[in-house]
Amino acid sequence: xxxxxxxxxTVGSTYALVxxxxxxxxxxxxxxxxxQGDFVVLGGLFALSFVSLLHVSVWLALIGSTIxxxxxxxxxxRFILRPAAKVSEGAVMIASIGxxxxxxxxxxxxxxxEPQPLPTFSAAQTLTVGGSSVAVQSIWVMxxxxxxxxxxxxxxxxxxxxxxxxxxANDPVGAQLSGINVDxxxxxxxxxxxxxxxxxxTIIGPITLVGGSNGVTITIKGFVGAILGGLASPVGCTVGGxxxxxxxxxxxxxFAHDLVDPLVYAILLLVLLLRPQGIFGGRRITRD
Amino acid sequence: xxxxxxxxAAGLFTVVLAASSYGASAQPQPIRIGAIxxxxxxxxxxxxxxxxxxxxxxxxxxxxxxxxxxxxxxEIVDDEAKADVASQLATQQIASGVSIILCGTRVDxxxxxxxxxxxxxxxxxxxxxxxxxxxxxxxxxxTIFQSQASDQLSAQGLLAYGKRKFGVKKVxxxxxxxxxxxxxAEIATDIAKTDGIAVLGNEAxxxxxxxxxxxxxxxxxxxxxxxxxxxxxxTPALVVKQIRQLGFTKPILSSGxxxxxxxxxxxxxxxxxxxxxxxxxxxxxxxxxxxxxxxYQATYKTPAVTFAAQTWDAATIVAAALRxxxxxxxxxxxxxxxxxxxxxxxxxxxxRFSPTDHNGMSxxxxxxxxxQGDIWTDAPT
Numbered sequence: 001x002x003x004x005x006x007x008x009x010t011v012g013s014t015y016a017l018v019x020x021x022x023x024x025x026x027x028x029x030x031x032x033x034x035x036q037g038d039f040v041v042l043g044g045l046f047a048l049s050f051v052s053l054l055h056v057s058v059w060l061a062l063i064g065s066t067i068x069x070x071x072x073x074x075x076x077x078r079f080i081l082r083p084a085a086k087v088s089e090g091a092v093m094i095a096s097i098g099x100x101x102x103x104x105x106x107x108x109x110x111x112x113x114e115p116q117p118l119p120t121f122s123a124a125q126t127l128t129v130g131g132s133s134v135a136v137q138s139i140w141v142m143x144x145x146x147x148x149x150x151x152x153x154x155x156x157x158x159x160x161x162x163x164x165x166x167x168x169a170n171d172p173v174g175a176q177l178s179g180i181n182v183d184x185x186x187x188x189x190x191x192x193x194x195x196x197x198x199x200x201x202t203i204i205g206p207i208t209l210v211g212g213s214n215g216v217t218i219t220i221k222g223f224v225g226a227i228l229g230g231l232a233s234p235v236g237c238t239v240g241g242x243x244x245x246x247x248x249x250x251x252x253x254x255f256a257h258d259l260v261d262p263l264v265y266a267i268l269l270l271v272l273l274l275r276p277q278g279i280f281g282g283r284r285i286t287r288d
Numbered sequence: 289x290x291x292x293x294x295x296x297a298a299g300l301f302t303v304v305l306a307a308s309s310y311g312a313s314a315q316p317q318p319i320r321i322g323a324i325x326x327x328x329x330x331x332x333x334x335x336x337x338x339x340x341x342x343x344x345x346x347x348x349x350x351x352x353x354x355x356x357x358x359x360x361x362x363e364i365v366d367d368e369a370k371a372d373v374a375s376q377l378a379t380q381q382i383a384s385g386v387s388i389i390l391c392g393t394r395v396d397x398x399x400x401x402x403x404x405x406x407x408x409x410x411x412x413x414x415x416x417x418x419x420x421x422x423x424x425x426x427x428x429x430x431t432i433f434q435s436q437a438s439d440q441l442s443a444q445g446l447l448a449y450g451k452r453k454f455g456v457k458k459v460x461x462x463x464x465x466x467x468x469x470x471x472x473a474e475i476a477t478d479i480a481k482t483d484g485i486a487v488l489g490n491e492a493x494x495x496x497x498x499x500x501x502x503x504x505x506x507x508x509x510x511x512x513x514x515x516x517x518x519x520x521x522x523t524p525a526l527v528v529k530q531i532r533q534l535g536f537t538k539p540i541l542s543s544g545x546x547x548x549x550x551x552x553x554x555x556x557x558x559x560x561x562x563x564x565x566x567x568x569x570x571x572x573x574x575x576x577x578x579x580x581x582x583x584y585q586a587t588y589k590t591p592a593v594t595f596a597a598q599t600w601d602a603a604t605i606v607a608a609a610l611r612x613x614x615x616x617x618x619x620x621x622x623x624x625x626x627x628x629x630x631x632x633x634x635x636x637x638x639x640r641f642s643p644t645d646h647n648g649m650s651x652x653x654x655x656x657x658x659x660q661g662d663i664w665t666d667a668p669t
Contacts, residue, residue, distance in 0.1 A: 003534060007501035113328040115522050117554045125557075126533050133535040208498035209522060209554065213329060217496070253502035257494055258465060 002132040004249050010138040010207065012245020013145040014040065017200035018222025019229065019237035020152070021193040026231065027169040028189030030089070031081050034096040036197055037218030038103035043069055043198025044210030045111050048118055058119045058206070062144075065198045073194025074187045081190065082183070104213060115212040118205035137206045144203050148196070149238060156234075165189055224268050230281025239280060318361040319354075319610065319617070322381035323599070324401055326369040326393035330495065330521040333550035334595050335393040338415065339364055340588055341596030342390070345603035348583070355610045362603070367392060371400035378404040387617035388610075390602050392416070393595075394520075395468040402432055411619040413606060415598040417442060417544065418471055422646045431619035433626055434647045435602040435634065437544070437654055439518075441647075442565045443476040445654035446516070446541040447483055449563065449667070454539055456514045460489035460507035462500070462527060464519035469495075472518035472543050480516075488512050495523055500530050508536050520545025525554035532558040539563060547594045552659050559659040563667055566594045566657040567636035570665040580635040591663060594636070601634035608632045 018036050025033045043065045050061035076099070084095035121140045126133045156162040168175040168185035176182050201210065221244055229240020247267060251260045271278065323342055327335035342362050350359045363386060367374035374397035378389060382404065388411045391401040398414045402421050405412040412432050414421055417439045422432035450456035459480060463469035470492065477487050488510035491503035504527075507515060515531060517524055517540055524546050531540060544565040552559060568577055580600060584592035609622040612629060616622075626632075632639045632648075639648035656667040 003501055003505065007499050011499050108328060113332040114550060115330065115554075117556070126535075133533060135530075135533045207526075209526065212496075214496055249499065249501060252499075253505065257492055257497070257503065 002130045003134060004253055005246070006129070006134045006138050006142075008246035008249035009242060010135075010141050010204075010245070011248065012225075012242035013141045014200050014204045014218065014241075015221050015225045015244050016145060016238045016241030017148070017196050018218055019226035019241040020234060021196040021200075022219075022222055022226050023231060023234055023237040024196070025077075025190050025193040028165065028186045029077060029081055029085065029092075031085070031092045031096060032223075033190075033193065034093070034219055035099040035103055035215070036193070036222060037220070038100050038107075038215030039069065039072070039194045039197035040201040040204075040218050041107060041210070041212065041215045042072075042103055043201030044118060044205035045107060045201075046198060047202040047205060048111070048116055048210050051119060058121055058202075061118075062199065062202045065202045066195050069198025070191045070195040072198075073191035076194060077187045077190030082186070100216060100219075104215060107211060111211055113211075115209035118202070118210050120206040121203075135207065141203050141207070144199075148199060152192075152234075161188075224264065227278055228268060228271055230278025232277065233280040236278050236280030240278065243279075316354075316358045318359040320384075320386045321360060321362050321606065322378070322386035322389040322391075323362045323364040324367050324374050324377050324381070324389065324391040324397065325364060325599075326397060327366050329369045330523070331369040331393050333521060333548040334545070335366075337548075337593050337596040338393055338599045340584070341592075341599035342603060344583060344587055344596075345600045345607075349603065349607050355607060356615075360603075360607065360610075362390070367397050369394055369397065371396040374398075375400040375404055377401075382408050382410060386410075388412070388606055388619075388622070390415070390599065390606070395421070395471070396466065399467070402429065405619070406431060409619045411606070411609070411617075411622040413602040415595075415602055416468070418468060419647060420471065428644060428646060430623050432646060433605065433623070433641065435605055435636070435639070436598050437565065437567055437636070437649050438647050439472045439475045439543070440479070441649060441651055441654050442544055443472070443479045444651060445565055445656060446543075446563065447476070447480055447485055449656045450514050450539060450541050451483060451485065453668075454514065456485060456539070456541075458486040458488050458510075458512050459514050459516045459541070460491075460510050460512040461487060461516045461518065462491045462493065462503055462507060463517065464495050464523065465492040466495055468520060468545070469518045473516075476516050476518060493519075493523070493527065495519075495521070497523070498526060500527050501534065504531050504534050504536070508534065512538070514539040514541050516540075517542040518545075519543065522550055522554055525551045525559075528555045528562060529558040532560075537561065544594060547657065547664055549590075549593070549662065552662050552664070555659070562659060564657050564664070566655050566664060567653055568592065568594055568597055569655050570657065570663075572666070576633055577635045593664075597635045601636055601639070604634050605632050605639060 021036050046065035046068050047061040050056050050064045080095050084091040120137045122136055124136045127136055164180045165185045168180050168182045172182045225241030225244040226237045230236025248260055251263050325335045325338050346362050365377050378401040389405050390413045392398045395416045395418045398416045399421050406429050414434050415436050417436050419438040422429045461473050463473040480487050489507045491507055493500050540562045542564045546564050547566045581592045609625045612625045613621055626641045627643045637649040637653035641648040657664045658667040
């Protein structure tokens with residue numbers, strides 16, 4: 001049971017970070033970022049490059065990958081999402097989908113097609129918890145998720161600029177009138193969103209390998225978690241992502257592997273029918 | 289004066305053009321052979337060495353006179369590990385005039401192309417262990433031959449080794465949910481039962497999965513003497529890591545799909561007590577294998593692996609058939625030559641094809657291998 005719980009929370013941590021990233025960029029830019037999962041893959045590859053080319057520790061690679069993701073996210077908003085938004089919402093969606101393919105084929109051209117291993121965050125590979133053997137990296141994943149959530153909470157709730165970003169997301173016109181640079185706030189939101197994706201890709205990389213073509217799957221699972229928990233609520237997105245990881249793992253312990261995804265989506269449909277705003281969602285995200 | 293210069297230039301150009309055309313038509317046209325391999329995506333660790341083996345074979349065959357004076361050329365294309373892409377590529381290559389097709393890296397792509405080549409009556413070499421591609425329920429497909437030890441031979445070799453070396457009496461099986469894994473698991477189950485080994489569990493995993501905790505827990509609960517694993521590419525390395533993380537330390541007996549550097553790199557220390565099958569003896573290579581490995585190392589600066597030997601042998605077999613065909617390249621003629629002709633010495637085996645055996649290998653061709661650092665080596669006997 002402990003092993004299943006830890007396995008579920010480990011994979012759920014990635015979904016939670018993806019769901020949270022989708023929430024942040026959606027709130028700020030009104031754009032659903034279909035490329036969020038591919039940024040997760042890219043983050044792992046950034047970390048791999050730091051480790052293999054610059055020969056730094058995987059901890060420094062985590063920081064480097066997250067910072068690179070932040071910069072990339074700002075560029076993504078400024079040069080792809082913002083110009084598309086001036087055309088139409090449909091253009092934003094197409095731009096985001098186009099980014100998926102650019103990243104997918106770009107990964108392969110730069111890093112090759114083979115998934116690669118990333119070193120674990122500590123030398124110890126397993127430890128015994130409650131009589132069961134668990135992977136130490138899983139503990140790191142959950143712990144680093146908690147640290148990141150605490151940092152995000154502190155930023156958005158306790159800093160002036162964080163509150164300004166929230167204000168710009170909630171009421172762009174009012175925020176503009178209050179002297180908040182709304183464009184810059186959107187850029188920072190997108191930057192944080194992609195930084196979260198790169199962070200996720202690095203912490204899960206030692207377990208799942210980095211590279212590969214599963215970015216779209218990660219995006220879908222993150223989105224499912226966000227809808228389950230409540231797309232309008234950061235807490236909901238986080239809990240939703242963790243829940244999806246747990247549901248997948250526990251369903252996998254009861255049913256054949258090929259039934260797991262259909263069952264997960266069936267649960268999602270049930271939630272949408274009974275509580276469309278999600279478990280923690282209080283209101284819908286409105287569009288300007 | 290300008291007119292004279294222009295006339296001289298035109299004349300010179302004409303002479304040069306005619307000379308180069310003459311040179312081109314005087315050289316024999318190469319025999320074009322299609323090669324549809326998977327060298328992108330998760331199958332890249334298998335497909336890339338296959339390409340190396342094939343390119344090396346082409347150079348060697350042409351350096352020794354080609355096929356009765358005609359060079360051969362392998363037109364290598366990437367099917368992206370997708371059966372529908374492989375099928376389209378086969379149709380395109382046949383339409384472009386290739387004589388033979390080598391395909392492929394994966395069971396699904398090989399099977400998809402087999403349907404196309406069989407309809408076209410074209411010889412195809414497959415480099416996957418699935419015998420049912422040529423040995424179907426309706427009989428042997430005349431034009432398909434195999435240069436890879438079959439799953440049947442691999443399972444026989446692995447289980448016999450496990451029984452002899454570790455006293456294995458009960459196993460649990462974990463396999464990729466794709467055709468290769470499922471078919472291999474069924475074959476391993478049948479052979480285990482024939483050998484008096486009980487099969488206590490059978491679990492499948494999706495090829496792109498990254499967590500296998502539920503499946504591994506169910507298998508461990510049956511308390512097997514060994515876990516039999518049937519999969520290929522990089523995912524089995526993750527499976528092995530998780531099997532060890534969850535506390536199972538007994539032997540893992542795996543299909544040859546893990547005979548790659550990528551597996552060793554990813555599995556790391558978790559590869560201890562893992563046994564697989566390969567066709568290259570690490571410690572007692574025959575003369576053909578030694579020559580192949582030396583050439584591979586000199587060419588690519590890395591040790592040869594089984595996947596490179598598969599395409600090398602496929603090229604060797606095709607070349608042998610073409611040399612005896614008196615210029616004919618149709619599938620039936622080449623198949624008749626292979627079925628009735630002399631054994632063909634390859635790196636992995638001496639192939640003895642017959643009308644009922646298009647694999648041509650025996651249990652002697654199977655070597656049990658183990659990881660040793662970052663290479664595979666012969667397992668202790």
